[in-house]
Amino acid sequence: MDEGGRKGRSGWGTFRDVRSLLTGSSAHLVQLGINALELLPPADSDDQSEWGYGTANFFAADFDLGLSQQDQEESTLAASTDLMDVIEDCRQQGIRFFLDVVMAFARNNALRHVNFADFLCIGRLGDGVILSRAIAMDLGGICLSLIIGWRVTIPLPASAIVLYRLVNTSSFT
Amino acid sequence: MWVDLFKRKQTHFVLWRVALGRDIPCLYIGEMGQDFEEILLRRSPEFPDLWEVAALECGLVEGRVYHYWFKVQSSCPYGYGRIVYCTDPVAYAVNRQVLDPVGGEPASVILYRRGLLVACDPQGQVVGEVEERGDRFLHLLIICLLIIGW
Numbered sequence: 001m002d003e004g005g006r007k008g009r010s011g012w013g014t015f016r017d018v019r020s021l022l023t024g025s026s027a028h029l030v031q032l033g034i035n036a037l038e039l040l041p042p043a044d045s046d047d048q049s050e051w052g053y054g055t056a057n058f059f060a061a062d063f064d065l066g067l068s069q070q071d072q073e074e075s076t077l078a079a080s081t082d083l084m085d086v087i088e089d090c091r092q093q094g095i096r097f098f099l100d101v102v103m104a105f106a107r108n109n110a111l112r113h114v115n116f117a118d119f120l121c122i123g124r125l126g127d128g129v130i131l132s133r134a135i136a137m138d139l140g141g142i143c144l145s146l147i148i149g150w151r152v153t154i155p156l157p158a159s160a161i162v163l164y165r166l167v168n169t170s171s172f173t
Numbered sequence: 174m175w176v177d178l179f180k181r182k183q184t185h186f187v188l189w190r191v192a193l194g195r196d197i198p199c200l201y202i203g204e205m206g207q208d209f210e211e212i213l214l215r216r217s218p219e220f221p222d223l224w225e226v227a228a229l230e231c232g233l234v235e236g237r238v239y240h241y242w243f244k245v246q247s248s249c250p251y252g253y254g255r256i257v258y259c260t261d262p263v264a265y266a267v268n269r270q271v272l273d274p275v276g277g278e279p280a281s282v283i284l285y286r287r288g289l290l291v292a293c294d295p296q297g298q299v300v301g302e303v304e305e306r307g308d309r310f311l312h313l314l315i316i317c318l319l320i321i322g323w
Contacts, residue, residue, distance in 0.1 A: 014321070015321070017321075029319075032317065037316070040318070044267050044279075056260070057260060057279075066294065077296050078294045080293070080298070081301070112249045113245055113248060114262060115192040115248055116250060117192060
C-alpha cells in the first residue's frame with residue numbers, strides 16, 4: 001500500500017466549514033433566510049479543491065471534504081459523519097437538503113476495471129482532451145457510458161454563494 | 174428475484190458483473206498496519222452475475238475497521254488484462270491516504286460489527302441515520318447553491 005499523502009486543512013469549504021455557516025454566531029446561511037441548501041456534488045472525487053465534479057465513488061462522501069487537521073501530526077478523517085452532521089444541522093434549522101449527483105462527469109470509477117464493456121463506451125479522442133465519463137441510470141440497473149470531453153477548470157471565488165428564488169415550486173413537497 | 178445488492182452488502186463483500194478474465198476475482202483486505210490477505214470471491218449460485226464472499230468467512234475481528242479492494246483483471250481498454258486492485262464500486266467510504274499496492278486506487282473502508290459490515294469513516298466513526306420527517310409544504314423555496322471546496 002501507498003500513503004496518499006493528502007493533508008487536512010480547514011477554511012476551504014470542508015463539510016465542517018459548511019456546518020459553521022449553519023450554526024452558532026456565524027450562521028450566515030440561516031441569517032440569509034434560505035430554506036433549502038444544495039451543495040455541489042459531495043460524492044468522492046479524485047480532485048482536490050475543485051467543484052465536486054469528476055466523481056469516482058458515488059456512494060461515498062468526498063474524502064477531502066472530511067479531512068481536517070487537528071495538529072501537526074493527526075488528521076481527522078470523517079467525510080461520511082461530517083456530511084451527515086451537515087444534513088442534521090439543516091434539519092434542525094428547518095432547511096431542506098438537496099443532494100446533487102452528477103453522473104455525466106464521472107472519472108476513475110472502479111467499474112472501468114470491473115466491466116468496461118457493460119458500463120462504459122468510448123467516445124472520440126483528440127488533442128487537448130481528457131477522459132470524462134457520462135453515467136446514466138435507468139430503472140433496470142446502472143448503465144454507464146464513457147464520453148470524451150473538454151476539461152474546463154473554472155477559477156473558484158473565495159466564497160461563492162448563489163441564491164435562487166423559486167416561486168410556486170409546487171413540485172417540491 | 175432481485176439481488177438486493179445493498180441489503181446483501183450488509184453481510185457479504187459483493188462485486189457485480191465482473192468481466193471474467195483468466196483469474197477469479199478476490200477480496201484484498203486487512204487492518205491498517207497489519208498484513209493484508211487475499212480471499213477468493215465465489216460466484217453466487219442464485220445470481221450468476223454476482224461474486225461474493227460472506228463477511229463471516231473472512232476471519233474479521235469484532236469492532237475493527239478494515240480497508241479493502243477487489244483484485245480483478247482489468248477490462249479497461251487502457252491496460253486491458255492487467256491485474257488491478259479496484260475500490261469497491263459501491264463503497265460507503267474511502268480512504269485516500271491509503272492507496273492500493275500497484276495503481277493508486279483509494280481503499281474502501283468498512284467496520285465489522287456483530288456479524289455485519291457497517292458503514293464507517295476510516296477512523297471508525299459510524300455513520301448515523303437521519304430520522305425521516307415529513308416536511309411541510311413550501312410554496313416559496315429559497316435555495317442556496319453552495320460550492321464546497323471553495
